[in-house]
Amino acid sequence: MDLLTPAAALALADRHWRIHGDICALPSYADQNFRIRAEHGDYVLKVAHPSWSRMDLDLENQAMMTLAGREPALQWPRVQLAVDGEHLLTLPMAGQACQVRMLSYVPGTTYAEAIVGLPLTRRAALHESLGSAVGRLTRGLQGFHHPAADRAHNWNLLRLPTLRGEIAHIEDAGLRAIVQPHVEAFCAHLPQWRADLPITVLHNDANDLNVIVADGDGGGKRVSAVIDFGDMCTSFRLADLAIACTYAMQHEADPVACARTIVRGYLAQCPLLRAELEQLHAFILARLCHSVLMATRAHRDEPDNPFILVSQQGVRALLRELAGVGHDAIVGPFLEPSHD
Template identity: 25%
Template sequence: MKHHQPKFSHSDVVELMQRLYWLTPSEIHSLPAYEDQNFYVAASEGGEYVLKILNSQDSKNPALIDVQTSAMSFLHQNGFPTQSALPNITGHFMTQEDKDCGYGCQKYLVRLFTYLPGTLISKVPLTPQLLYETGKMAAKMDRTLQEFEHPDLSVLQRENFIWSLSNTPLLEAYIYVLDGNPLQKVVKSVIHQYKTSVIPNRSNFRNCINHGDLNDLNILVQPHESGGHSISGILDFGDMNSGYFVYELAITIMYMMLEHQTPIEVGGLVLAGWESVFPLNESEKDCLYVLVLSRFCQSFVVAHYNVSQNPENEEYLMVTAKTAAHVFQQLLDHGKEKVEKVWFQTAAAQFSDSLVA
């Protein structure tokens, strides 16, 4: 989990753009990033781009990065609003750059992407229609990725990847970062629930490739002609991994809950959109609540751990964890039975409305 975040300057970006892509930046500004560096770049020659510089740890696995990059292009070709990587002057989609960012000389992978205009979904009202569309889009994306082929597809297994919901029990090795925090006891309880209720049911889950991080910073929207907003961009495939359909749904519900005034209701609206494409089976339904709680726990533990390693980046690393605590507590206070009742009844009502419409 130790990732050295790159620290490239604007002058470094100018040099990279000119040397690797024969483009001259006329405007550069930083974009949010968890462990990497992202830059918006407008070029004098025309065009808008995103230059992404990966952290040193992820840069050690170019095969995984190539699979992620290819998956984005595959989805784009199938009508999804994803970015496309652009080749450098040698025709490759990745370049390894050596630089000392304060940790000794490290290798950092550099890629250039098309820029997607839009507003973060967290900045607009999360209407029932937009939540429904988010669930539907997530299900369609995972179903489409069933057809994705790549010679290195096996790298998506990522057995020790801390953000995979399959690896929720791995949080136990890092839970010490919550010493003295009331959350620690609750996180331990959720991990126990995961072991006793999710693991015995996983053989009944339908497997797929997960985007793995459909959070409020990775979905862009634009105003719709008839009012409201529609999804215009899906960003950041860095957490892609082999998982299960229900994992993607749980992750999407968790992050959409963070941006809503009545978060418990959100699950039913996202679920309705999801099931319009891919209905859950009984085992998946029964585990959904614990899987959503598990994603909250991953967010808490990993954020606190990363802050202990990179205290200078605390504000960004804790952005989700800080907002999540009160929503997490609401889920716990309501309990599994009440939350599931809201979710499944809301989803059923939305399905009936769509039939009438």
């Protein structure tokens, strides 16, 4: 896709949304994103790579609009309607049709940035606010449906069985010995869990770069938003909590205590079935294994890219630690009949 210049992007924003101001390009893997500092607020113009389908982006927009209406306590990216009333435009660019939309800019820092240097005495409050935010996310998407959510997404835990062939390619024998039994056990339980555990449309990527943190009371930090809805899919309701725990725990010397606090914040907003809570540990391990297997496949495709395995250090360290932790270590205090 030919790059859109900031000047051309600003002209597009003015023409279709009547938004103008100072503009700068934002980093993006394949899409083109521009931040516009306008008189009445900041916005992000998003020009999707032509490989994105309109339905996939419609899913994201519809989810954000639903959450903005149902859970206004958090600062979800607000979808801006164009002058013709549409929330997603298909525009020709360099001979290709591209999907273009405008969102509000969400201020704050990423969780990954905010947790660095945060005193231990203030971390529990941040962990609880993370759980609360993800609980609101789950609650806000209850009953939400969209045909694109049923797509076969690589990061959907329901698709973990498709990655089993990568286990043999894990070069670290010790790590391979941990991953294999957990993946095999998860895959074996999938048919029963499909029958017993709630399945819904979920965000599927509340990682430490997609969780936004703002300043709280007394110098503390709190989660104010969850962004980037590009990995949405239909899967187990439990997965969003497991994913949030998976990434936050990597920043902590006591990951179990961290996850326990996240769970407390989550349950205050969105109670789960006892059957779901009982499987949280298995789902966290499954997400970690899923990450290892995805990275293993990516490394085979790009063996000269050192970043792939460097970025796995936290994942692999946490997986090794949690493999030796009791199944109910995190959720034990919450396994009460009141959660059914």
